Amino acid sequence: MKNFLGTFVISLILCYIFLFFGGALIFENFWAIIVFVALIITILTTVFIHQEIKIEELEARIKTFESQIEPKE
DSSP states (O other): OHHHHHHHHHHHHHHHHHHHTTGGGTOSOHHHHHHHHHHHHHHHHHHHHHHHHHHHHHHHHHHHHHHHSOOOO
């Protein structure tokens, strides 16, 4: 949850910067759209970060299993 909140704050800041430089002209409700976009970006980023962690754990397990198996030749 701590990683999610940190990613959310970073996404919120990036969305604020985007909307400050002209994006607010596109949308009428400034704060609602910035929170919504930041939430979507945060969810996607968090999913990818957790996926990367799982892949690294699987790589470590595979290396452990490969080191335990003796060559058959």
